[in-house]
Amino acid sequence: MLAPYAHAQLTVQGRVIDAYTKEALAGASIQAHQSTVGTLSGPDGSFSLILQTAPASLQVTFLGYVSQQVSVQEGFLLIRLAPAANQLNQVIVSASRQAQARTEAPVAISSISSQILHETKASTLDQVLNKVSGVYMVNLGNEQHTMAIRQPIGYKSLFLYLEDGIPIRTSGDFNHNALIEINMAALKNIEVIRGPASSLYGSEAIGGAVNFITQAPTPVVTAKVQIEASNQGYRRTDFSVSSTFGKLGIYAGGYYAAQRDGIISHSDFDKLAFTLRTDYRITDRSKLTTSATLVDYQTDQTGGLDSTRFFRKEYSSLHTFTYRKVNALRIRSTLEHTWNADNHTQATLFFRRNAIGQNPFYAIANMPGNPLKATGEVNEDAFQSYGFLAQHKKSFQFLNGSLTAGLSADYSPATYTARFLDVDRSEDGVYTGFTPKDSLLTHYAVDLLNTAVYVQAELSPVNRLKLVAALRYDRLDYKFDNFLPPSAFTGAPDEQNRYEQFSPKLGLTYDLGKSKGVYANYSLGFAPPQITELYRGVKVPTLKPSEFRSYEIGGWWSFWQHKAYLDLSVYQMDGQDEIISVRQDNGAYQNQNAGKTRHRGVEYTLHLNPVETWSIRFSGTNARHWFQDYVERGADYSGNEMATAPQFIGNAEVTFKPLFLKGFRMSAEWQRVGRYYMDPVNSETYGGYHLFHARVGYTFKGVEAWLNVLNLSNELYATTVDKYAYGKSYRQGLPRTFQFGVGYQFTAQGK
Template structure:
């Protein structure tokens, strides 16, 4: 009888234990992506578990009635066990101001922000979704030290720890892979980004060449794309503006078993805007698949296609600019971009301390244009000359990286190698242009005259390594080194001349770029960092082979020293970070006028860049969030000689002293789903020429954004340039006068979206 009672008690206990075994998955409420590493723990108990790579968990809760779910960067949740038993997926809300974010750009691997001794900022999925930006500058300009210059219709240039310019000093990456090849830089490269496919953006300020190689001088911008969602989702949205802009976005995503996929894209069209001859259209499509073969093996494939065409508009002279005469001098200039990127990445965790990734990629880009900046006057006032050109390349590349972790001093070693072969071509044909008495270019005629026709075989091979450890408690030391070799095989299909280019030749460049940094955790969400890093930029194709009198150029080199720190406010209310830097540039390539009046590229430039950058995010109240970021920077010439004048110690042209961006957002608790935000963008005054003879006063812009989400629906209205301020995104002075690039007028964007979220 006693044995029978014990058996009954054991069965009841087993049934009770089974009833208290909970299962589920944890996901990001913003992106619906799984949250591996999230912790599910029993309240007032030591029991707990960590979610696997699919965000799944299984936990025996015993007699407990509640559990706590937490993850770095998210607001913790406390739920009854009974509710967990019914829930298939539990969603966590991201923190509005998270100091210790997970980043990947600083070391090509996941790490905490406070372990990275660099100035790095993240634009979160929540910021991307709430900003509803129609161009990337409207989110990137929220980052301290960044001024992405709007040149119209998604055309742009960049200024990060550098003046406004068009040099190859910035590296643009998609999931850690440069979107263009070395030696064929284009300041409009971000036209080739599919904005609808973005999850978040990471911005490294200062040189990042020790991991990413050339052109990562002023900074590196890594666009991280969406991953498949944990549950089936689909979204469609449409918007329009008062200036003829229309756009439709879509996405669909989900995971079934070991496979996950996400497809996303958008089509934008601009017609009949306030600026004459300013129409454009763009189609962006992206597909990503993820195969989680096992907890230790993941295979990712991704492809992006871009089809873009825009009318080209140049700057206005003073008379047209200040009288708000938006007629364009050019009526036929255009830019056409076709791009395709494909990559395949295999990630393998061999054991708890070793992991390897293999990435193969293919890129193709073809930029065809009838550029306004190539139009030249002739002795006939009613005639001009120009060109229609095409710049294209194909890339075939491979990146292999291995990471080894050690128990000693929490050390880690990362080593990698890359190979990128990119044959590139350039062709330019001569055109004659008609001009009327008022100075407007009205039409053109193509000829059979070829100005330029060449091919360049670009080969970039590189190896890099990074070692990090904690020699003492709370300190992290990082040392990195990269070696790059770049080979240019130039073949001129025409007889060399000032127009057709240099004679056929081979050139090679190599660079060794180190980085040394440390972070020190002071406790209570406070810390300091310092680093030294070097960046380099090899001559671009156009620098080396444009004109017959081309000297042997060297790559420009930049040495950067910086210190900084961060301070977190209590109870996850926000944080502040600050960085101070000093960077010197040598062997910078400058177009120097010769005695015969011609121009030739030479390594004669030396510059000095100093500045302070700050970023503050704070939840003033539960429903009120404020953010401010900015930079004060002084960019000067140490050596600059244009062939006739010396500009040593002058401030560099296009270099504002002050750049700030501040924002306040209100999300009232009584009206869940509503948001109202106001933003102030300030660009300080700067000189328009190296001689410092003319200054542009800068500008202040105010933007308002409002949105409301109810269940699966969302609507919004954004008002950019609230006061309809006349301003120029760039202002330049040359021998031909002052040119202003007109900034967008007051613009209202209206949009509506519907999101379907399935259950699983």
């Protein structure tokens, strides 16, 4: 202890880091107990505090983290702060592409912290995303998915998926299943914007935008390895190593996952994901961040089950050869420079290479008159992207305002090829094999160019009131080259199409004092026609972008001496010019703009910390989605509920961390998906499901062990159900699943 030196000047040195990611926390406040002497941590989290007398402790605080009182001891102090689940003023970056307090952003946004990611030990992203109110990520097996954020469950490009603010896939090239390409092991946290975010991020950010923020290098040497397995044939290994050498920080990490002998036959998969990131601090004001993520993925494909097989739990697959393969590489390099207290610039160059090959189950069609034959296809969708994004923020003393302006360009040449298959079928309906044919179904190339400029202004005309206005202009150019003779089968003739869109946003926040506030916003989101909607299986491409106008109010309220926190959002979103497939007089189908839809809902999250050892969270959404004016394939659905649109989604969790056993945790989680119609005719409903999960874990000196029990009651449920002309399709959920894992993390003390 430093007590013997109480009458001499002394220096206390240390570093402040995140307790879970081990990243440096720059700008943390370190205050000597019962003293006015204090300092802030530097860019690498380090601090040095000169004291006349030795205090008993230091008070360490950082926005969005639990404050900590640290005993002053001899040597270098390594202070680990834990993210605060109930902290009102969490720091977010997705609302303006720069760090700001949650209460300053007039949007519905939720952050999934590093602590939640660490303690959930999710094998799929839906296990953490579904904790967020208004979000239902549908698990389709082997990390395949679909999404519902302020929209029904569906496969349209109405949600934008970002990695460090850059879209994972290029706009206009179908982004369904894009989250296969996320490296879950390299995540620091996840931010979810609910509602349109097109004024900042452009197209497809309609139902919401999900930003996956990657792990930064640690200021001290860290290394981690963990392995896990389940009783359903799942195996996974995570690994990472990180450190900083002078001005250069390096992080490398990823995971390998495999599925063998699952509950459904022909459902194996393999995935390798790896991320390498370097942060180079050029000066105290400049930093260069470069990261590369590589994903190699392959899975067997299985479709849904009919009602008979689902309720009898007959999980054998009719498909024995269908598959999906993904090879993705993303590289980005960002230069940030702070000119002075009022000016900050960041510029990013990025490259993407992506290829998705499939022998899709949904393309197999039985051959009329021959029960032993069917048709199918193999296809590959590939693109490369070369992109640039630059943004500058300038702050003003006038009305405490700021102006943010940016521009971006994304050039992505893409190709698509589909080849015909002759499929063999057994007498009991199993598709047993196929023979490739020479005939090409589709073969084309498209050059996509997306250019955009945006500006966002913020003003505080009176104390506690903040106004935000934003406008973005997007231009999307498509140059289509069909290598086959154009037809309703092979696609449109060579064509050039251009789409232009202005996306405004107006918002305000008002601080009511005593940790209470309200916000309101109006925003517009849009989605351009996707390549396949424009050119595949059509004769003439004549489509307009879909538009969605959103109106939203909400607020936050911290009460019960900050032991409780409520976040609330109420919204209405009106869609028009949605792209649907309409049957023509000759029996063929044509993609057309048609219809108007309306989406209304209320989203709420309540956090409670009645005592230090217990925390309770409840997230819920009550919503309705219906057609106002909608005709599809000759049927008028105006006034009907939209299909696969749950009216209620809820998630609650109780966590216990006893003081008498530091490092131990246990939690119980409840997931509810309410009833919804299976089809737009509203002829039949699915009642939804209740699920219960239990988790227990213990960490001691870097060694960790955990057990997750998913679907504790072993409920028979479907993650989604659709009804078609030929019957129903149930996507079965996992039965009771035990996931066990062990891991070790090394953290050097460092100086």
